[in-house]
Amino acid sequence: MPLEKLQQKVSVIGLGYIGLPTAALIARGGAQVVGVDVSAHVVETVNSGRVHIEEVDLDGLVQGVVSRGNLRASLEVEPSDVFIIAVPTPVAEDRAPDISHVLKAARTVAQVLKSGDTVILESTSPVGTTEAMRDLFAQLRPDLKMPEPGVAGDIAIAYCPERVLPGRILVELIDNDRCIGGITPRCARKALGFYRQFVRGACITTSARAAEMVKLVENSFRDVNIAFANELSVIAERMDIDVWEVIRLANRHPRVNILQPGPGVGGHCIAVDPWFIVHGDPENSRLIRTAREVNDGKTDYVVAKASDLIDEFPGEDIACLGLAFKPNIDDFRESPAVKVAGRLAKRYGRRIKLVEPYAHDLPMEFAGTGAELIDLDTALEQCGVFVILVDHDMFKSVPVDERADKAVYDTRGVWPDQPRRPSAGQTAPDQARIAI
Known part of the structure; x- marks a missing residue:
């Protein structure tokens, strides 16, 4: 009307x-x-x-x-x-x-x-x-x-x-x-x-x-559920279990709906609003506070795991795929992808290449790091290590044969069929799991 x-x-x-x-x-x-x-x-x-x-x-x-x-x-x-x-x-x-x-x-x-x-x-x-x-x-x-x-x-x-x-x-x-x-x-x-x-x-x-x-409450509910998925992803990685398969199979239960893990939680709502409840009643909001801490801690965990992988390939450039806080948008507010990529850029400088189809310029977090914004095709040609931070549709379209020789740390389950690339001195049966 x-x-x-x-x-x-x-x-x-x-x-x-x-x-x-x-x-x-x-x-x-x-x-x-x-x-x-x-x-x-x-x-x-x-x-x-x-x-x-x-x-x-x-x-x-x-x-x-x-x-x-x-x-x-x-x-x-x-x-x-x-x-x-x-x-x-x-x-x-x-x-x-x-x-x-x-x-x-x-x-x-x-x-x-x-x-x-x-x-x-x-x-x-x-x-x-x-x-x-x-x-x-x-x-x-x-x-x-x-x-x-x-x-x-x-x-x-x-x-x-x-x-x-x-x-x-x-x-x-x-x-x-x-x-x-x-x-x-x-x-x-x-x-x-x-x-x-x-x-x-x-x-x-x-x-x-x-x-x-x-x-x-709406945003805190989602934050708590994402925290469960993020905590589960860490546990599964340490037990050498594919978290994406676990979630997919668990969600076949008619009363289970586990959300997808990632490098943290971003955006102007879910990453912020639960703190309003915690501030209003800190004594009785223990679960909501813990969920916030789990999701913020997942960002630190991803930085550490990505750094471990990068250090196995000291001569390779690193492509960080995605900066937005969720797929297929240009919104970078409170984005864990920006936080992860920014910290990696401060550590690895010019080796970091950023692929974000919805960005025309780099956020200020990358000022002075030497990191640069490139397109996906250039990244596939130049970079040997990939850190997937956002599940943009563009990234899902890359076929296996174009990325088979890449070392990948996948925080979003974008390339679940990614072959594992051994680092120097490793044989294929001994290589560590690099995509969770």
């Missing part, structure tokens, strides 16, 4: 991986949408009808809604009927949640709020953030009555987290169910009415605190 044209003006604060697709979808429904960002480059890019992030079909959508005048970008917040805040919520060095970007965005929104407006926070946030935003509005705008139990309030304030998969964001923003938490039930109902205009999935209301916890 499309938005009723021109009856709502919507401001989306933050034009990142969630904000820009959300703004473009709402604009496609006919609303007038202003996307607000602190980056002049982002604003200029969007206003020219282009995109600064990689996402399937987003470029064409943005070009269309900008050309029709339904979406424009700005450095300044403008009066609107609905405000959606989609800014980063990182963790600090002590792993405490940092909601400063949310509060800064709320301060700017407060300047233009009027009676009847709706403010929706979509940023993944620790429990209580939506209430903190309400309290900030109360402090900055004493002329407006804030919603609270038993009080309707002049504005509606709600929390509605995204739950999308990179590469499918435009589809899942529409089709996935949404959990909408209001400061009051009336706030939740008003936000519900907004989302029902462009979301086909079920829209379910609850309290703001419950919705905040739901988002954290």
